[in-house]
Amino acid sequence: MNDPVLLTGAGGHVGQVILDGLRDEYDWRLMFHSEPAKEPDFPYWTGEVQDYDDVAPAAEGVGAIIHLAGDPRPSAPWKSVLQNNIDGTHTVYEVAVDEGVEKVVYASSNHAVGAFESDERTPEMYRTHDEFRLDGTELPRPGNKYGISKATGEIIGRYYHDKYDLSVCNVRIGNLNENHPPIDYERGQAMWLSPRDCAHIHQCTLEADYGYEIVYGISDNDRKYYSLERAKEVLGYEPMDNSAEWSGEEKVVKEQ
Template sequence: MEDPVLLTGAGGSVGEAILQGLGDEYDWRLMFHSPPATEPDHEYLVGDVVDEETVREAVAGVGAIIHLAGDPRPSAPWASVLSNNIDGTQKMYEAAVDTGVERFVYASSNHAVGAYETDERTPEMYRTGDDYRLDGTEFPRPGNLYGVSKATGEVLGRYYHDEHDISVCNIRIGNLTEGHPPIDYERGQAMWLSYRDCAHIHECALEADYDFEIVYGISDNDRKYYSIERAKDALGYEPKDNSAEWDGDERID
């Protein structure tokens, strides 16, 4: 990709994983909500995604956007998700189409479908195979207002793709941790996304040929709540990690 890639929310853990794995692979422009603690190795700016002038400055001249910025708290109140997650995402899309950006990768979340885990789709059913796993074709079913904002971000992407032909990939990111899966947390292990698989799936989203996609961003764990078959088929995703290969914080040889 010749033009820079804009990475919003660059100071968070997902941004850290992406830059850790792909920092030398692209010409990055980073957007931080607050000044970074250390000077980044890439071009950057500090600003708020709800500020239209800042957003247009960030988007100018880039070829693709990975949009991570927003309030990441599952308990975030409505005022915050409305402003930071929904309005900020709409402003980013509007600037993208106005400036001719061709690709938009959106950090969605498993919280967009979190309420499926509360009744008929029990953990036992998830273990029986892909017939029972969520695969991205299901209707959103958020379990909190943060999830509502992520589902709304996906719908915004559908609209901007249909109206303006921008390529959109929504990645429903699972439980991202560095080094090893969550310890003594079965649900987190089933939803685990390693740092290197996080970088890889975003690289796939930057490079693959697609129109509009919703995929799950988790590693290739033996036990899964979500199917990664669409990510493999549409993006060429080839995850390397599996939470079953770990015992606590030690990898099983």
């Protein structure tokens, strides 16, 4: 990717991890919801992601958009996810088409299929995780209104890919945790995404060629119940971390 890359939601946790990991790799353009506390190293804009006139200047001349902005709370109420997540995503795609952007990377979430994990009515093969893994071909099954908004964002991207031939990659981001993976092995460790794997998979989305994809953004955890095969095959994703093996000391050694 030689053209500038716009990162919406640049002030959020995922945005900071991506920017820290890929700071020197791209000519970044940043969009914040409000004025950042520290002057960024790259050109930036502030505004509402659902406001076309706020987003359009930030997207001028960029080749790709990594769209992270929105309400990230699993408990977010409908009014907020409708405005910030669904309307905001629709606006980003409208701007992308009008500005001639080639690629949109959308921060989806494991919450788009969260009910597969928690509903006792789910068939056993989905809940045991040993022989079956969700791979992105399954229908959405959100477990909360935030998940509804993320599944809707994936569908919006499908429309814009089909109608305007945008390259769209939806990354169903797992549990991004900078410290030790959560102790809850069944959920927290299975869904863990290390910071460097987070940066790496997003770099892969910017460099790979694809049409429309849904991939899972997690590290290569031992008992994962999301498949990494599509991310590896299409994006060239090569995760470096595993929640079952990770420790602070090992992480330092691997990064040297």
